[in-house]
Amino acid sequence: MTKTENDAHVLIAGMGPAGVVAGLILCRAGIRVSLFEALADLPMDLRASTFHPPTLDYLAELGLTDDLVAQGLIAPSYQWRDRQSGEAATFDMACLEDVTAFPFRLQCEQFKLTRIAVDRLRAEPLAELHFGEAACAVTQDETGVSLTLEAIDGSRRTVRGDFLIGADGASSAVRRALDIPFDGFTYPEQWVVVSTSVDFADLLPGLSPVSYTADPEEWYVLLRTPDLWRVLIPVPESADPDVVLSDAFLQDKLQGIAARGAPYDIVHRTIYRVHQRIAGTYHVGRVALAGDAAHINNPLGGMGMNGGIHDAVNLAQKLVRVFRDGADRDAMLDHYSSQRRAVAERYVLAHTDQNKRVIEERDPEKRAAHLAKLRAVAASPEALLAHVRKGAMLDAVAESMAVEPA
Ligand SMILES: Cc1cc2nc3c(=O)[nH]c(=O)nc-3n(C[C@H](O)[C@H](O)[C@H](O)COP(=O)(O)OP(=O)(O)OC[C@H]3O[C@@H](n4cnc5c(N)ncnc54)[C@H](O)[C@@H]3O)c2cc1C
16 A cells, blocks of 8 residues: 555664755655664764765755855865876866856765754654664564664664665664675775864965875875865875874874975874775665665765765655655665666766776876876866766766666
């Protein structure tokens, strides 16, 4: 039987960018949602910080973009640079003016999005928010799905719904409960992110707010956020985290990028491992995965969170068709999977891995040829538009939307 308005109940595990966006779309379409977040409050850690134009277009439809833009920094261009030659290719995103309302990258911490979205969800009569409860087991049958939650004090309860979205991040308990494989690989090196309030634009002339600097020994990424510059550098697999996160090590790296007559202030530092992985399937019966629960990739290109939000929009719109309009659930979910899994594999995983290969290229001739090609692209209006459409994920969204139902 088709569930009609307010009858259906969708459970969402995880209040990261994917979970909150899916929740807003569903409750505003008249579908009751319950969101469960393992932590007692929204995480405030520094993770993704780039919103691409199609993501901003989607968030604008939810009325979230004005607040987000007000709390972010508009990056009108991005760059590829060569550390040894000092040359750069700069991509001006104004070429997207006719394509999107947001012809720029918005540099803004992802926790600002989740905070804004959760405030909106609190005002929605069909949304319930539960903090401090982690999804830990899932069962499903003909009539619904049961989600067992473990509270911070160890107590457990089971809730029942018509559908479950696993948006509970890279270590997804929902994905594990369904035994869905998460195949791929882990890069050998560790990745360090260090943030400083020192303005690199004063130290490196012509620097864009987002830049990727190739080097055979030590590539790096510089990302400006409203208050800080974030620097991403690789360190060897065997490096001792205490050593590579020490003031002495980080000062040496920062001074190596741009020497200044004084130490850098270090506001934040972290080290992590990076994976390229994708779930074997995006849905099983009454459960579907979105965001990092479904795919994870390296941050070169800023595509992880953006791709996750694109999943959430696609999935939530299909669930609206199922629960409000009576569309066939399995057909809709197959379509979701064929659109979003294919794009994660062919585009997000492939593109970010390619960025990694280019940024660490050891052959000086290949590096020089690549930069020369990029400079030629940046100088040609047609080539620039094609290049920026790809980097801004506009092609990824268009390609996925072009996939017809089987
Ligand atoms: C250190 C780090 C740096 C990153 N930097 C970048 C970057 O520079 N650029 C980029 O594009 N991406 C980056 N990413 C990736 C980006 O943060 C993710 O792609 C994005 O957060 C995915 O959103 P999501 O909603 O799918 O998952 P998440 O943001 O991980 O949200 C999942 C939520 O679910 C909660 N949760 C976890 N388990 C459970 C459970 N069992 N039950 C209920 N809730 C649960 C978590 O607490 C979290 O709030 C980074 C990731 C990390 C870890």
